[in-house]
Amino acid sequence: MEAYNNEEFAVGCILSIKTTLGDQFDAQVIAFDKPSNILVLQEGVSATGPKRDIRLLKANYIKEFSFLGQTQEDPLDTSKCFLDLNRLQAREDSALRKAEIDAERFGIGVTAEAQNIFDALSKTLPVRWDKTVIVVMNEVRVSSPYLPESVVGGTPAANERVRKVLELERKRLQTRNTGQ
Amino acid sequence: MGCKKDVNGTLNDALLFTTMCIIGLPVDVYIKDGAVYSGIFHTACVDDDYAIVLKRAKMIKKGSREPNVVHGRLIETLVILSEDLVQVVAKGVILSADSIAGHFNGDNVGTACSNITYPEYTKEEVKATKLKVSTVDGEKASKERHVRDGLINKQSDRRESHESLRERTIVEVQGSSSNLDVFVTRANAIESVNFKTNSELSSNGVSRVSPPLSSIKVDDRNNERHSYEQQTLGKTPCLGPTSSGAPITSVSCVSSSSSPVDLAPSRGSIHNASTKESKLNPGAKIFSPSALQHRTATPPVMPTMAYMPDSCPVVPVATVEPEVEITPFAPRPSVPVKFVPYNSLPAGNGGLDVLYAQPTIGYMGNRTQPARYASQYHHLQAPTGYVHPNSQNVMVGRLGPLVYMHPVSHDVVQSAVGFSQVSSRPLLIPHQVHPPKHQGSTEPQALQFYMTPPVITGLQQPFTMPSIPITQASFPVMRPMQVPGSNGFLPNKFA
Numbered sequence: 001m002e003a004y005n006n007e008e009f010a011v012g013c014i015l016s017i018k019t020t021l022g023d024q025f026d027a028q029v030i031a032f033d034k035p036s037n038i039l040v041l042q043e044g045v046s047a048t049g050p051k052r053d054i055r056l057l058k059a060n061y062i063k064e065f066s067f068l069g070q071t072q073e074d075p076l077d078t079s080k081c082f083l084d085l086n087r088l089q090a091r092e093d094s095a096l097r098k099a100e101i102d103a104e105r106f107g108i109g110v111t112a113e114a115q116n117i118f119d120a121l122s123k124t125l126p127v128r129w130d131k132t133v134i135v136v137m138n139e140v141r142v143s144s145p146y147l148p149e150s151v152v153g154g155t156p157a158a159n160e161r162v163r164k165v166l167e168l169e170r171k172r173l174q175t176r177n178t179g180q
Numbered sequence: 181m182g183c184k185k186d187v188n189g190t191l192n193d194a195l196l197f198t199t200m201c202i203i204g205l206p207v208d209v210y211i212k213d214g215a216v217y218s219g220i221f222h223t224a225c226v227d228d229d230y231a232i233v234l235k236r237a238k239m240i241k242k243g244s245r246e247p248n249v250v251h252g253r254l255i256e257t258l259v260i261l262s263e264d265l266v267q268v269v270a271k272g273v274i275l276s277a278d279s280i281a282g283h284f285n286g287d288n289v290g291t292a293c294s295n296i297t298y299p300e301y302t303k304e305e306v307k308a309t310k311l312k313v314s315t316v317d318g319e320k321a322s323k324e325r326h327v328r329d330g331l332i333n334k335q336s337d338r339r340e341s342h343e344s345l346r347e348r349t350i351v352e353v354q355g356s357s358s359n360l361d362v363f364v365t366r367a368n369a370i371e372s373v374n375f376k377t378n379s380e381l382s383s384n385g386v387s388r389v390s391p392p393l394s395s396i397k398v399d400d401r402n403n404e405r406h407s408y409e410q411q412t413l414g415k416t417p418c419l420g421p422t423s424s425g426a427p428i429t430s431v432s433c434v435s436s437s438s439s440p441v442d443l444a445p446s447r448g449s450i451h452n453a454s455t456k457e458s459k460l461n462p463g464a465k466i467f468s469p470s471a472l473q474h475r476t477a478t479p480p481v482m483p484t485m486a487y488m489p490d491s492c493p494v495v496p497v498a499t500v501e502p503e504v505e506i507t508p509f510a511p512r513p514s515v516p517v518k519f520v521p522y523n524s525l526p527a528g529n530g531g532l533d534v535l536y537a538q539p540t541i542g543y544m545g546n547r548t549q550p551a552r553y554a555s556q557y558h559h560l561q562a563p564t565g566y567v568h569p570n571s572q573n574v575m576v577g578r579l580g581p582l583v584y585m586h587p588v589s590h591d592v593v594q595s596a597v598g599f600s601q602v603s604s605r606p607l608l609i610p611h612q613v614h615p616p617k618h619q620g621s622t623e624p625q626a627l628q629f630y631m632t633p634p635v636i637t638g639l640q641q642p643f644t645m646p647s648i649p650i651t652q653a654s655f656p657v658m659r660p661m662q663v664p665g666s667n668g669f670l671p672n673k674f675a
Contacts, residue, residue, distance in 0.1 A: 011194075021214050021266060030275075031194030036230035036262065040198050042275070052275060054202060056195070056230075056268040061212075076194055076275060083200050092204030092235075095220045099236035103254050 009039055009059070012075055017041070017065040019057065026068060027055060030075045042075060107132060110144075113173075117146045120169035125162065136162045146170075199224045202270040209234060209260055210267040215243025219258055221270065229262030 009015075009032040018024045027041035037060055043053040105122065107115055107129045118134050121127045127136050134142040140154035140162045147170075148163045207221045209232065219237030224230060237258035239249055249255060 019210075019267065021210060023210070023267070030198065031192050033192035033195040033230070035192075035228060036195070036226075038195055038230050040192075040195050042273075050274045051272045054198060054268075054270045054273045054275070056198065058266050061266045076197070081197055081275070083197070088200065088203045090204075092220065092222065095204050095206065096235055099220060103236065106254075108253075 010070070012073075013070050014068040015041075015065045016068050017057070018063045020061045020063045025055070028071065028075055030054075032059070104128065107134075114144065114146055116173055117142075117166070117169060120173060121162075121165060124165055142166065195230075196226060198273075198275065199226070201273055201275055202268070205270050205273060207234070207268050207270040208240070209237075209265065210269070211243055211247075211260065212264050212266055213243030213245040213247075214241070215239060215245075215247060216241035217249075217255075217258060217260070219255070221268070222257070225262075230265065231262045232260050232265065232268060234258040234260065 009029045011029050011031060014026065014028045016024070016026045025043060027043045030040040030042050032039050037058055039055075039057045039059045039062070041055040041057060043055065044051070105118070107118060108131070110118075110129075110132050114132065114134070118127060118129065121134060121136060121142075125136050126138070127134055128138075129135070130141070132144055134146065136142060137154065137158055140158050141152050142162065143150050143152070146166070148167050151159055151163045151166060153159065154162065202221045203223065205221055206218060209217045209219070211217065216239070217234060217237045218240045219234030222233040222235040224232045234255075235257055237255040238253070239247070239255075249258070
């Protein structure tokens with residue numbers, strides 16, 4: 001039945017595929033969708049555990065492939081396929097939230113060093129970017145070149161604290177860089 | 181089969197399933213020019229072509245062409261068209277449910293997960309056992325409907341202004357209602373109505389490609405199912421720019437096909453908020469909006485009214501009965517009885533009633549059939565008092581009455597409010613009110629007029645009202661009487 005459906009790619013086959021973009025991987029065919037010409041593949045078949053890497057590959061970008069073998073059972077057990085929309089939604093939402101949080105951590109148009117300093121400061125203090133300025137505790141601003149001298153604003157205590165942390169972090173970064 | 185699929189333009193179920201499985205996961209997408217984008221898989225268009233939408237996408241490898249995307253910049257919503265798509269790689273996906281079986285519990289199973297009848301090649305069998313399939317479809321559809329509810333709800337805000345359009349939709353649905361009765365399973369009936377509605381909605385929606393819609397055939401179950409999915413997945417992108425301010429980018433060289441997209445957020449946020457939470461804690465989530473709603477203005481009665489129509493065909497209404505329950509009454513036509521309680525609540529309690537009703541609905545949400553109603557209902561409420569009735573109607577089922585509802589509802593509302601303060605017989609009011617509506621739909625308006633005036637004007641009048649339709653004897657005992665009376669009424673009208 002499957003063969004009928006997937007003339008070119010029989011479900012269950014394990015193939016070694018080379019794409020036109022130069023990727024090469026071994027994967028098992030889960031399905032082939034003719035209308036869209038998409039091949040659904042899973043990697044890591046031999047690995048234990050339920051997690052797989054899934055690839056949806058347009059078949060016309062396959063440069064070459066070789067047949068490695070075939071598994072007996074259907075790669076997708078239809079009786080065990082469930083979708084929980086709520087969970088999907090939740091997963092997407094949390095992923096988006098996480099991405100958002102991560103995104104906020106990245107300064108835009110800042111140097112790698114600035115980002116490192118930001119990351120370092122974020123370990124001990126609440127920080128955020130205001131363009132290229134690192135805002136610490138919502139009051140102390142550290143602008144380029146992010147030296148202790150460039151710490152401005154905030155209460156004297158806060159300012160002093162930020163300077164200290166900055167200094168320490170800079171030292172740490174320095175040693176880490178030289179250590180590598 | 182293969183040919184058929186080609187004709188339908190729908191995707192292989194396995195591909196669809198896989199697609200669903202990677203929603204919300206970080207994926208790497210390879211583009212024709214060699215560029216690689218990493219983002220959160222949001223949705224896919226599963227029409228003829230397989231296009232995908234990423235959220236929070238970022239180019240992690242530059243391609244040979246000069247894209248309209250800045251390297252390293254975060255892209256809120258990235259549409260990758262089929263022509264550009266080479267490969268989607270998702271890591272750590274769990275396809276089999278073995279490992280997540282534990283997540284399904286109790287009643288939620290019905291809606292939360294649906295068994296995917298998935299090998300396409302069994303279509304022959306599927307057709308043979310159509311009945312069975314149709315129920316499955318129903319489940320599936322319900323699931324999808326959750327999503328769609330989100331979409332539609334979102335739209336409804338926007339569409340407030342498009343009264344006419346909506347009316348057209350209603351008409352559509354009415355037309356289909358005759359079919360409904362024919363359908364063997366209730367699931368089917370609902371499905372078709374919703375289906376129609378949906379297609380109508382989408383066409384109303386924002387201007388853009390709606391090929392999948394046109395391709396839909398009502399009579400073919402399978403097609404329908406697919407079309408649903410199409411709408412969920414495929415439509416999402418199409419719907420639109422309006423829904424959120426998020427910038428949308430379409431990576432492509434194909435300018436013509438720039439179909440900006442973005443229903444995404446709506447689906448993500450709204451749907452998630454309501455559906456998900458209702459599952460976890462039905463009462464809580466649903467509750468709050470209702471409260472808001474209440475405060476905002478239009479009395480509880482409004483929603484009630486809107487609800488009535490639903491009851492006719494299918495039933496969920498039954499559940500409306502506050503605490504009583506969800507259970508299985510649903511399928512029964514004995515709706516009328518249920519009406520009464522539901523209505524009575526709003527009228528009598530004034531503010532509180534709505535709240536009560538809502539939680540109930542929330543529960544319903546978890547079960548398959550009722551779920552839709554519940555969710556829809558809920559969603560609809562969010563926007564505005566006024567909108568509710570209409571949109572509700574659209575969604576639900578038998579719309580005949582609905583049209584009339586509007587005018588009536590106002591009166592009802594007013595009267596109800598007045599009564600609640602004054603009299604201890606609030607129950608009557610709703611009762612009376614309803615009959616008129618129904619009559620209005622099926623029978624000449626004369627009755628309606630008759631009915632309504634008393635309600636509006638006199639507090640004491642209500643008594644007379646009931647007498648008109650049926651039960652005179654009922655007068656002495658108010659409450660018991662009402663129920664029977666209502667029963668008598670509705671059936672007649674419907675008949």
